[in-house]
Amino acid sequence: MMRVVRAGTGVLATLAAACLLCAPAGAAAQAMTLLDAYHLALAQDPRYRSAVEEAAAGEQYRVIGRSFLLPQIQFTYNWARNRSDITRYAGPRLGDQTTTEFYRSYSGAVQLRQPLFNWDYWSRFRQGEAQSQASAALFDSRRQELALRVTTAFTEVLEAYDVIALAEAERDALQEQLKQNYRFFDKGEGTRTDIVETQARLDLAVAQVIEARDGLTAARKRLDAILGASPGGQDRLLATLSAGFRAQGPAPADIGYWTDAAIANNPELQSREHGVEAARQDIGRARAGHLPRVDLVASYGENKSETVNTLNTKYDTAYVGLQVAVPLFSGGAVSAQVSQAEANYRKAMAEFDGRRTEVTDEVRKQFDLALSSVVKVGAYEQAEQAARELLRATRLSIAAGMRVNLDLLNAQQQLHTARRNLARARYTNVVTRLRLLFAAGLLTEQDVRDASAQFSGQAAPGQPERSGQPERPERPARTAASRAPHVSAATKPFGEPRHGQH
Numbered sequence: 001m002m003r004v005v006r007a008g009t010g011v012l013a014t015l016a017a018a019c020l021l022c023a024p025a026g027a028a029a030q031a032m033t034l035l036d037a038y039h040l041a042l043a044q045d046p047r048y049r050s051a052v053e054e055a056a057a058g059e060q061y062r063v064i065g066r067s068f069l070l071p072q073i074q075f076t077y078n079w080a081r082n083r084s085d086i087t088r089y090a091g092p093r094l095g096d097q098t099t100t101e102f103y104r105s106y107s108g109a110v111q112l113r114q115p116l117f118n119w120d121y122w123s124r125f126r127q128g129e130a131q132s133q134a135s136a137a138l139f140d141s142r143r144q145e146l147a148l149r150v151t152t153a154f155t156e157v158l159e160a161y162d163v164i165a166l167a168e169a170e171r172d173a174l175q176e177q178l179k180q181n182y183r184f185f186d187k188g189e190g191t192r193t194d195i196v197e198t199q200a201r202l203d204l205a206v207a208q209v210i211e212a213r214d215g216l217t218a219a220r221k222r223l224d225a226i227l228g229a230s231p232g233g234q235d236r237l238l239a240t241l242s243a244g245f246r247a248q249g250p251a252p253a254d255i256g257y258w259t260d261a262a263i264a265n266n267p268e269l270q271s272r273e274h275g276v277e278a279a280r281q282d283i284g285r286a287r288a289g290h291l292p293r294v295d296l297v298a299s300y301g302e303n304k305s306e307t308v309n310t311l312n313t314k315y316d317t318a319y320v321g322l323q324v325a326v327p328l329f330s331g332g333a334v335s336a337q338v339s340q341a342e343a344n345y346r347k348a349m350a351e352f353d354g355r356r357t358e359v360t361d362e363v364r365k366q367f368d369l370a371l372s373s374v375v376k377v378g379a380y381e382q383a384e385q386a387a388r389e390l391l392r393a394t395r396l397s398i399a400a401g402m403r404v405n406l407d408l409l410n411a412q413q414q415l416h417t418a419r420r421n422l423a424r425a426r427y428t429n430v431v432t433r434l435r436l437l438f439a440a441g442l443l444t445e446q447d448v449r450d451a452s453a454q455f456s457g458q459a460a461p462g463q464p465e466r467s468g469q470p471e472r473p474e475r476p477a478r479t480a481a482s483r484a485p486h487v488s489a490a491t492k493p494f495g496e497p498r499h500g501q502h
Helices: 001-023 034-044 046-067 119-186 192-227 255-265 267-290 333-399 403-440 445-453
Strands: 072-089 096-118 240-243 293-304 315-323 455-459
Touching: 034 046, 034 119, 034 192, 034 445, 046 119, 072 255, 072 333, 119 192, 119 240, 119 267, 119 315, 119 403, 119 445, 192 403, 240 403, 255 267, 267 333, 333 403
Parallel strands: none
Antiparallel strands: 072 096, 096 293, 240 455, 293 315
16 A cells, blocks of 8 residues: 555656756746645655655565464475495404495475464564554655645745845835935935934844845755755745735634544554554563464475485475474563563553643644734734835825934834734745644645645746845935035944034
């Protein structure tokens, strides 16, 4: 069963990877969707490929366990050239007489042994079944984990692009604001404090752009570690969230449903449950040391000139019979092994109970986060709209002389912060829903497909390769009459007298 799934997954993943890696140049501008990334990861991700081979190895536990219940057939053959010195007493006159014989001998036999009653072998068979099922469940967990890792890395890259775009927008706005401050200062309508305040915010914005680009580099490395290096070393174009994105909560919104689903379906929990069964079979294997073993044995053999007394004599022998072995005393080893196996079984049970509690707690946590993520998206949408209105109102108030430059800077920062929080909340909503499905053991490719449908298929803004260092603001030309030294927030105290202040 696992082998069929593994082969099918490998073929589909390889074909998907080939289509994505070998796309024609004309299609290079097409943005990669989340579903495309998942299909590519099925073929490229080292951790998943390791899990595939681990599952293939785990499937063999079933075959190995079954082999103990099947007949064991053995063939032996021996051929030799012999020399024998034979000494015989020939009487008082001749004494001992020695003759030397050179001869060839051979023997061959085929033996079949079929266990009829062997509790050790029967326990090994059931243990192999449990171990294979544990391995299959663990592989399912690794597959679901891959879907979650791809989604997380994918959205982290997109969020990094959004952070860069917002940071650059804030920087550009502050550049324009600084130019305006200089113009007002040259006309005698502004203050040096306005310039200092804006310059300080601008320096911080430039640093945030650099930090955002570093964050993008790290996020892309995490994605490339899953998908493999992009063809030609170029950054992949990723589809961004669609303009009509709507946050989605857990369905159904019933925590009881999700906790019950996790207990029944969480693959890691199932793997541990099968591990408990495997530990229980260890007890049976240990107790088998007290029980008799009964085997059916059938054999056919042929030998010729096996000894010097049977020179040139050939024997054909066949027999069928039962062999019974009854253990009597093993120095206390069997009893100790039973006690050890029972302790390991109780340990496995305790670990299973602990993990079940952790899984249900994780489900409750992700359920709450999935619910709150919807509320956060709505709240940040309202906050972003309110921040836009605040910025517009602040500009009007400054024109009317009711607000100052610092109020405008604060309003601009509040708007950019609201937009960053909104972008993060939207990506968090996508990831949190999949985390809930993963915790419940219900995450499938269809869920990845549904999440991918929330992306537009268009490249996210700012994804083309950027080069060079962040731009520094250009300072406008100023007249000799009003020329004053440039004031940097890092070098000039706020308490210095301000020329032109009213």
